[in-house]
Amino acid sequence: MLRIGLCVLYTAYALGANPVQADVGAAQTTLAGDMRKLVFLEQPEDLPTVGLTDMAGADRSLAEWQGQWVVLNFWATWCAPCRKEMPSLDRLAVTAADMGVAVVTVATGRNPPAAITRFFDDIGVKNLPVLLDPKSGLARQMGVFGLPLTVILDPKGREVARLIGDAEWDSADARAMLAALTAP
Numbered sequence: 012m013l014r015i016g017l018c019v020l021y022t023a024y025a026l027g028a029n030p031v032q033a034d035v036g037a038a039q040t041t042l043a044g045d046m047r048k049l050v051f052l053e054q055p056e057d058l059p060t061v062g063l064t065d066m067a068g069a070d071r072s073l074a075e076w077q078g079q080w081v082v083l084n085f086w087a088t089w090c091a092p093c094r095k096e097m098p099s100l101d102r103l104a105v106t107a108a109d110m111g112v113a114v115v116t117v118a119t120g121r122n123p124p125a126a127i128t129r130f131f132d133d134i135g136v137k138n139l140p141v142l143l144d145p146k147s148g149l150a151r152q153m154g155v156f157g158l159p160l161t162v163i164l165d166p167k168g169r170e171v172a173r174l175i176g177d178a179e180w181d182s183a184d185a186r187a188m189l190a191a192l193t194a195p
Contacts, residue, residue: 035171038191045178046188055169059152063117063142066124071142073115074168080112080193081164082180085150088122088130090158096177097136103181104138110193114180117142119150119158163192 035051042049063071073083084100086093097116104114116139118127127141144150153162153170161180163172179185 034192034194037194038172038188041184041187041191043187044182044184046174046182046184048176048178049163049172049174049188051172052170055165055167055171057169058164059149061144061149061152063144063149065143066127066141073142073164076113076115076164077168078166080110080166080189081168082107082112082114082189083162083164084114084116085119085144085153085155085158085160085162086116087118087120087158088126092177093159094130094134096159096180097131097139098134099178099180099182099185101136101138103185106181106186107189110189112189112193114138115140115142117144117149119144119147119155121145 039051058073060072063073065071073081082100082103084096086097100114100116103112107114118141122143122145124143131137131139131141147155149155157175159177161174161178162170165171
């Protein structure tokens with residue numbers, strides 16, 4: 012009888028295990044440097060569905076990146092800390108792809124495409140996709156009250172963590188956290 016009880020208990024634990032939470036737990040143990048500002052949620056949260064566009068005006072959705080981890084950065088051309096942070100996100104985009112991590116930026120508020128292009132040219136950014144949230148609909152619904160703000164999305168497209176302010180996203184500390192999140 013004890014054996015049956017233990018089998019039932021073990022099966023319940025196995026079926027109830029949440030691999031994403033296990034990844035989050037491992038990632039939390041690695042937080043150092045700028046990544047200490049990263050706050051993990053107790054439970055992943057679904058994102059609101061708000062229409063975004065790309066620089067050409069085509070409709071885009073964050074659902075395009077489901078199936079991989081996403082470093083989602085909210086920024087604006089007028090934001091000085093964004094100017095400082097953006098090159099590290101650009102460098103991360105190149106190296107994180109090997110880990111199954113995408114880096115996606117959302118220019119929130121009034122950011123004309125010509126100003127975004129100038130901003131990226133001025134600071135040497137070449138590898139980041141830009142989504143536009145011109146009326147800040149997504150930012151408002153996600154509680155983005157200051158810039159920059161970076162959100163980590165799990166492969167199901169849910170928010171698992173956020174970091175308020177700028178950070179060196181290509182630092183060893185950031186790479187260690189992302190490696191822990193994406194470990195098999």
